[in-house]
Amino acid sequence: SAVISQKPSRDICQRGTSLTIQCQVDSQVTMMFWYRQQPGQSLTLIATANQGSEATYESGFVIDKFPISRPNLTFSTLTVSNMSPEDSSIYLCSDSTGENTEAFFGQGTRLTVV
Amino acid sequence: GNSVTQMEGPVTLSEEAFLTINCTYTATGYPSLFWYVQYPGEGLQLLLKATKADDKGSNKGFEATYRKETTSFHLEKGSVQVSDSAVYFCALTGGSARQLTFGSGTQLTVLP
Numbered sequence: 001s002a003v004i005s006q007k008p009s010r011d012i013c014q015r016g017t018s019l020t021i022q023c024q025v026d027s028q029v030t031m032m033f034w035y036r037q038q039p040g041q042s043l044t045l046i047a048t049a050n051q052g053s054e055a056t057y058e059s060g061f062v063i064d065k066f067p068i069s070r071p072n073l074t075f076s077t078l079t080v081s082n083m084s085p086e087d088s089s090i091y092l093c094s095d096s097t098g099e100n101t102e103a104f105f106g107q108g109t110r111l112t113v114v
Numbered sequence: 115g116n117s118v119t120q121m122e123g124p125v126t127l128s129e130e131a132f133l134t135i136n137c138t139y140t141a142t143g144y145p146s147l148f149w150y151v152q153y154p155g156e157g158l159q160l161l162l163k164a165t166k167a168d169d170k171g172s173n174k175g176f177e178a179t180y181r182k183e184t185t186s187f188h189l190e191k192g193s194v195q196v197s198d199s200a201v202y203f204c205a206l207t208g209g210s211a212r213q214l215t216f217g218s219g220t221q222l223t224v225l226p
Binding site: 001006031033041042043045048092094096101102103104105106107108 | 146148150156157158159160163203207212213214216217218219
């Protein structure tokens with residue numbers, strides 16, 4: 001199983017600022033995903049991070065708000081831009097090694113916007 | 115599209131009680147099914163999985179059987195412990211969509 005490291009693990013940020021979350025996998029993976037978990041809610045997919053091309057965003061999420069980088073097969077970043085209190089959530093990255101396989105998750109980044 | 119419907123929570127049980135958390139799904143083709151667990155303050159951990167009909171996934175005393183005829187993947191444990199207190203998510207992936215589709219999550223609290 002892949003080991004996924006995320007940082008920071010938590011942060012408290014001022015509204016209007018941006019935070020970049022890093023996700024490092026200990027092996028090469030074809031696809032990486034970013035999810036948001038709002039307080040007391042389930043996980044919602046933000047986007048698929050594609051290596052060598054732009055990320056693919058789900059409905060309701062846009063690149064200007066959540067720019068994503070994927071410079072190689074083991075690393076990705078998610079930036080939460082121009083933050084507001086509504087962005088307070090847990091952000092998680094995960095991997096995929098193939099169709100119909102399980103995904104492994106980082107420990108999550110707990111973001112509080114004040 | 116894919117969807118997962120999960121038993122509403124929260125669920126509170128006494129230690130050694132029997133646990134069932136219901137999960138049904140809608141998907142095209144033949145999805146793989148998963149249960150993930152999220153302990154307080156932590157990320158998601160894979161609890162068990164099943165990749166084809168009639169498969170039984172099991173781990174740490176938890177079991178779930180992939181029932182294609184009822185499109186279900188109910189989670190069961192015969193005797194819960196206080197340490198099982200967590201949020202449990204049913205999820206699936208299938209076809210060309212490699213990302214997971216999650217249920218709403220069920221908060222389980224086990225009292226001593």
